[in-house]
Amino acid sequence: MTKTTPKKRYGMVIDIDRCDGCGACMVACSLENNVSVVPAGAAPHRGLTWIRVYSVTNKKEYPDSDTAYLPVSCQHCGNETPCVGVCPQSAVDVDPKNGIVSQIPERCMGCRYCMVACPYHARYFNWWDPEWPEGTEHLLNPGVTPRMRGVVEKCNFCHGRHHAAQERAASEGRSEIEPNEYQTACAEACPNGAITFGDLADKNSEVAKLAAGPESFQLLKSLGTEPKIYYLTQRGWVRDMATRTPLISKGQSHD
Amino acid sequence: MIEPLDNRAPTRVFLPWIGFWMAIFALGAYCTVLCLSQGLFHTNMNNRFGFGIWIFLDLTVIALGAGAFFSAFLLYILKKQALKDVIGAAVVLGFICYSGAVVVLAIDVGQPLRAWFTFWHPNAHSMLAEVTFCLTLYLLVLAIEYVPLILKNPSLSKNVSLLVFEGQLHKVVVVFAGVGAILSFFHQGSLGGLYGVMNGRPFAFREHFFIWPSTFFLFILSAIAAGPSFLILINKLASKISKKQLVRKEAYDFLGRISGWLLLAYVGLKSVDTIVWINHTAPASGYSASEFFKEASFGTWILFAEIILFGLLPALVLINNRLRKNPLVMIVAPLLVCIGIAINRYVMTLQSQSLPTLPFEEFVLYTPSLVEIGVFGGMLSYGVIVFSLSYRYLPLFPGLQQKAKT
Numbered sequence: 246m247t248k249t250t251p252k253k254r255y256g257m258v259i260d261i262d263r264c265d266g267c268g269a270c271m272v273a274c275s276l277e278n279n280v281s282v283v284p285a286g287a288a289p290h291r292g293l294t295w296i297r298v299y300s301v302t303n304k305k306e307y308p309d310s311d312t313a314y315l316p317v318s319c320q321h322c323g324n325e326t327p328c329v330g331v332c333p334q335s336a337v338d339v340d341p342k343n344g345i346v347s348q349i350p351e352r353c354m355g356c357r358y359c360m361v362a363c364p365y366h367a368r369y370f371n372w373w374d375p376e377w378p379e380g381t382e383h384l385l386n387p388g389v390t391p392r393m394r395g396v397v398e399k400c401n402f403c404h405g406r407h408h409a410a411q412e413r414a415a416s417e418g419r420s421e422i423e424p425n426e427y428q429t430a431c432a433e434a435c436p437n438g439a440i441t442f443g444d445l446a447d448k449n450s451e452v453a454k455l456a457a458g459p460e461s462f463q464l465l466k467s468l469g470t471e472p473k474i475y476y477l478t479q480r481g482w483v484r485d486m487a488t489r490t491p492l493i494s495k496g497q498s499h500d
Numbered sequence: 501m502i503e504p505l506d507n508r509a510p511t512r513v514f515l516p517w518i519g520f521w522m523a524i525f526a527l528g529a530y531c532t533v534l535c536l537s538q539g540l541f542h543t544n545m546n547n548r549f550g551f552g553i554w555i556f557l558d559l560t561v562i563a564l565g566a567g568a569f570f571s572a573f574l575l576y577i578l579k580k581q582a583l584k585d586v587i588g589a590a591v592v593l594g595f596i597c598y599s600g601a602v603v604v605l606a607i608d609v610g611q612p613l614r615a616w617f618t619f620w621h622p623n624a625h626s627m628l629a630e631v632t633f634c635l636t637l638y639l640l641v642l643a644i645e646y647v648p649l650i651l652k653n654p655s656l657s658k659n660v661s662l663l664v665f666e667g668q669l670h671k672v673v674v675v676f677a678g679v680g681a682i683l684s685f686f687h688q689g690s691l692g693g694l695y696g697v698m699n700g701r702p703f704a705f706r707e708h709f710f711i712w713p714s715t716f717f718l719f720i721l722s723a724i725a726a727g728p729s730f731l732i733l734i735n736k737l738a739s740k741i742s743k744k745q746l747v748r749k750e751a752y753d754f755l756g757r758i759s760g761w762l763l764l765a766y767v768g769l770k771s772v773d774t775i776v777w778i779n780h781t782a783p784a785s786g787y788s789a790s791e792f793f794k795e796a797s798f799g800t801w802i803l804f805a806e807i808i809l810f811g812l813l814p815a816l817v818l819i820n821n822r823l824r825k826n827p828l829v830m831i832v833a834p835l836l837v838c839i840g841i842a843i844n845r846y847v848m849t850l851q852s853q854s855l856p857t858l859p860f861e862e863f864v865l866y867t868p869s870l871v872e873i874g875v876f877g878g879m880l881s882y883g884v885i886v887f888s889l890s891y892r893y894l895p896l897f898p899g900l901q902q903k904a905k906t
Binding site for chain 2: 362
């Protein structure tokens with residue numbers, strides 16, 4: 246009898262009410278994944294930030310004003326993943342074993358169609374040759390290959406760490422990694438514990454329980470892309486703004 | 501030495517003309533070298549604007565270049581003899597448009613040396629993969645259709661082998677016309693499909709028929725409507741500059757009539773598509789259509805301009821037999837048609853990116869950099885140079901050739 250490997254579905258829950266917008270997740274992500282630094286004075290929307298913290302206000306006057314911080318990265322869409330179908334040379338892929346949407350920079354020709362198709366604006370192009378400030382090269386992570394100029398990159402749930410955990414498990418004769426062996430850099434770095442990462446398919450995992458809770462929601466749920474990043478908040482205005490509800494029944498609009 | 505045809509532009513006129521366009525071409529070449537050697541940071545594209553003026557240009561010239569495959573189809577398959585006068589110019593225009601688009605695409609991608617990966621690791625679901633395949637093959641067809649024209653230069657046709665080769669190519673031109681029509685049908689459609697399949701971008705996403713979004717069909721129809729109008733415009737422009745009657749009025753009349761009726765059909769279907777999109781597709785994705793037009797730069801005026809001013813109006817003019825007899829009308833109406841198609845490609849390419857999908861992202865406007873405009877100018881000048889050389893050295897216009905002989 247063949248032993249079947251349980252299908253994982255890696256995802257994340259971000260508690261917006263805990264996020265204070267410090268940006269530690271962005272820094273940790275950049276260091277972990279060798280995200281290069283763009284030249285000083287680069288035009289807006291030219292930077293590389295696999296995870297970006299948005300500051301959002303409810304547009305009300307004091308004392309009713311309120312601000313929320315939303316860290317947004319690739320949402321690892323689980324349904325009709327917008328970037329996967331458009332790539333002409335199969336450089337974007339959803340791993341059927343774990344649901345991670347991965348980018349293959351070595352195959353990417355930099356047409357940027359995936360960036361245009363992504364509703365979360367979570368894909369980044371290398372407009373310059375990758376460079377790091379002098380003296381910081383020793384901080385590069387030897388387990389992650391830096392990307393070259395002219396290709397697209399994005400969050401891959403710290404795939405380098407996933408590989409390392411798998412290799413460790415294999416060397417110990419295990420076919421599966423334990424939940425505590427694989428964590429993303431942003432989840433580890435958040436000082437407020439706002440980011441929880443894990444296997445959504447494991448109903449007993451913390452991430453699955455949080456995602457199933459009444460306060461959780463997905464960004465632009467109305468598009469039907471079923472992101473694997475969930476957000477938590479008790480603030481109704483944040484949820485209403487970020488979710489979007491279909492104004493009419495979805496019906497047959499998506500074939 | 502290849503000699504110009506007897507009654508074509510004299511050297512004293514031709515050299516300054518070509519010199520001017522060569523200067524612009526050199527500027528475009530310099531901008532190209534900058535992008536290829538240093539990177540696309542020379543452009544004003546960014547992570548929100550992955551597609552810029554070059555993609556808009558590519559889509560527009562490919563639509564306008566549709567006159568080549570459509571004329572070949574009408575002449576060789578449907579035997580519409582009125583188009584004999586323009587088929588040569590149509591092939592050259594098609595070749596210019598498609599080869600120029602391919603070159604600009606190569607500059608536009610970040611790693612052009614990896615373009616062949618699309619053939620090696622194709623994603624069968626990607627509209628862009630389909631575009632790449634059909635575009636490459638159709639460019640090859642256009643090159644094959646262009647060769648007999650080149651071989652008709654009197655200096656070359658003195659060579660018997662070349663003359664025989666030209667004759668053999670001419671025999672199979674019907675096959676290439678058919679293949680070209682099929683390939684063009686698919687890549688024009690796939691270019692529209694590029695936008696219609698983007699389920700994450702409600703401005704562009706459209707209802708599907710089987711696997712094809714409505715934009716697939718609209719792009720085909722708009723291209724075959726605009727192609728004949730572009731042919732009229734360029735031939736009239738060439739007549740004006742050369743001060744010669746290059747094409748008979750019957751050919752213009754036929755092209756105008758067919759362009760008008762096809763455009764009318766396109767405007768009708770586009771209107772239905774827009775109504776469905778406003779009332780069903782966009783709201784089902786959580787967006788009200790009014791959100792898409794709330795910024796002044798892309799207000800409802802652009803929808804009016806695209807469908808009514810540059811769509812319905814020239815269509816009604818071109819289907820009118822009496823109006824088509826007016827030479828001025830036959831310049832203005834085709835010009836409106838071409839502008840209308842350019843607006844459609846502009847809207848699909850640029851407006852769809854200006855509008856953010858994330859509610860806390862901002863509306864972003866994009867203006868091309870000087871380097872992008874330089875490459876744009878380079879492509880334009882490439883077109884003028886190839887057409888001018890073809891006009892001077894090749895028998896593009898059979899009517900003119902006839903006059904020279906008599």
